[in-house]
Structures are given as C-alpha cells and as structure tokens.
C-alpha cells in the first residue's frame with residue numbers, strides 16, 4: 293500500500309486525485325493550519341488525521357517515523373505569484389517550505405516520490421534553486437511541468453507548475469532540468485462549453501456599483517464559451533479577485549462597452565459619479581458570479597464533494613486556493629508509474 297503525507301492539504305485536492313488513481317493508498321497525515329480548509333478536508337476524508345500546526349515546526353525525526361512513500365504539497369504561492377512582490381525565499385510565507393527542504397536533507401527514510409504544485413514563476417525563484425540543489429544532493433531525479441486544465445477538456449484556464457521528484461528510475465528519463473508543457477503520453481482534449489458545468493444553484497449577481505466602478509475589468513463569459521479565467525481566493529469581491537463572471541450572453545459586449553465609456557467620460561472629474569446614475573450598461577448582460585458548486589465542477593471535483601457549513605465567501609477562498617483534480621491526477625499517474 294502506498295503511504296502518503298499531504299502537506300498544505302487545503303480542501304484535499306491531491307487526495308481527490310489520488311482517490312481517482314484506483315490504487316491502494318493511505319494518507320498517514322494531512323497538514324494545514326487553516327481550520328476552514330481542515331473542516332472541508334475532514335468532511336470529505338473523515339478517516340484522515342489533520343495536523344493544524346505550522347508546518348515550519350516539524351522535525352525530521354517525526355517525518356522519518358512516518359516512513360511515507362509519497363509526499364504531496366502545494367506550498368503558499370504568494371512569494372512567487374504575479375500578484376505579489378515576488379520576493380521568493382525572502383517572503384516569510386516561503387519559510388515553512390524551506391524548512392521542509394532542510395528536513396528532507398536530514399532524513400534517513402526519504403520519501404521515494406514527491407510532487408510539488410505552485411504558480412507559474414515558482415520555477416524562476418530562488419526557492420526553486422534551493423529545491424533543485426536539495427533534490428540533487430538527496431539523489432532525486434526531477435522533472436517540471438507547466439500544465440493547464442484548458443488542455444484537459446475543461447473550459448477553464450488554471451496554469452500551474454508541477455515539480456515531480458523520484459528517488460528511483462523516472463520513466464527512463466534523465467534529469468533534463470527544463471520546464472515541459474505536456475505530461476508524456478497525455479493527449480490534449482478540446483475544451484467543452486461552460487454550460488456542462490453550470491447548476492444555477494446559487495445566483496449571486498455582480499453588484500451595480502461594482503459594474504459601474506469596474507465593469508471594464510471583469511472577464512465575461514457565457515454558457516457557450518469554451519474558456520474562463522482562473523478563480524483566485526479573492527473571487528466574488530469586485531473585479532480584482534480574479535475569475536470570470538457568467539453573463540446571459542456576451543453578444544453585445546462591444547456596444548455595451550461603448551455606452552459605458554461614453555457615460556463615464558461625461559462624468560469625468562466627479563467623485564463617486566456612479567451614485568447619481570441608475571442601471572449600468574453592463575447589467576444588460578446580467579452578470580453573476582459562478583457558484584462554489586460550479587467552480588468545484590470546473591475544478592474537476594465530483595458531485596460527491598462536500599463543503600457543508602462553509603460560507604460562500606469562504607468557499608470561494610478555499611476553492612481559489614485549491615487545484616485542478618484531473619491535472620494533478622495525470623501528474624500522479626506519471627510520477628507513480630512504477631508503483632501502479
């Protein structure tokens with residue numbers, strides 16, 4: 293049986309992907325300090341013990357005791373994200389991952405396989421250099437993949453980096469230390485239309501004020517679209533929290549933009565100019581946020597996925613932090629080729 297440690301476990305993205313491999317496995321422990329994420333993880337995987345302490349306080353002897361075959365992890369992405377300052381290892385949020393790398397070096401029973409997920413940009417960071425050095429010194433062969441759920445049949449773009457490390461032969465590949473865009477043996481699929489992922493269970497319209505303030509900055513898609521943008525943890529809070537909004541149809545978008553700009557230009561120089569106005573032209577598209585269940589569908593989470601007791605805002609945050617299950621599944625299948 294494959295034994296697993298699930299670091300930065302969130303709502304369990306790695307665990308859902310493992311489940312779909314159809315192999316015998318046991319998650320020995322999950323680690324995450326976010327209590328809401330742990331609540332969702334526990335709802336879905338009640339058998340797993342979750343440690344809510346800071347990962348930075350772990351010790352190599354403790355990790356040795358688990359003697360796990362596989363480590364899965366998505367360390368915090370803020371130190372590497374385009375939306376942040378990109379301070380890499382100087383950002384305190386990188387500390388716990390750097391600690392893990394140090395612990396790994398000192399361990400006697402190193403995991404045979406490790407998978408790490410992060411945002412694009414991670415591969416150019418100083419943290420990645422430390423990962424590379426540690427991996428080589430510990431005897432791991434590693435490969436790095438930039439993958440996107442859009443290539444997996446989903447109308448949803450979530451580009452992410454995956455670093456796969458193996459102590460043993462890795463599909464007869466040598467280390468080539470470059471980023472590849474496709475998992476070997478994987479066949480790209482054209483994205484479906486968004487309508488297949490909609491359930492219309494929770495209709496949260498985009499507020500009029502937000503449309504007046506930021507109507508130009510939302511990414512509008514409709515049920516016939518075959519793409520949408522990555523939902524981030526700030527989704528649902530104005531246009532800044534990334535992720536597309538769903539319009540009834542986007543056919544008249546250009547006309548609406550023109551009308552909007554005309555009005556905005558007329559109001560130039562006035563503070564809070566929208567307060568004097570009625571309906572915003574963008575309202576004609578009836579834009580609304582995707583519901584948490586619809587986002588879960590776009591993330592490849594099955595109908596059985598549960599988030600009971602979590603507010604919509606928190607659900608947006610947890611899902612925005614999570615991962616695309618099919619993409620992770622393809623990485624695990626490739627990484628664990630000699631074990632499954």
Ligand SMILES: C[S@@+](CC[C@H](N)C(=O)[O-])C[C@H]1O[C@@H](n2cnc3c(N)ncnc32)[C@H](O)[C@@H]1O
Pocket residue numbers: 300301302303304305306323324325326329344345346347348365366367368369388610613614615
């Ligand atoms: C990018 S999210 C990972 C999400 C996860 N892969 C999922 O599928 O939901 C990072 C997670 O790491 C947790 N985290 C960040 N720093 C941590 C630390 N030092 N110790 C424990 N958990 C931490 C956060 O609470 C967050 O849930």
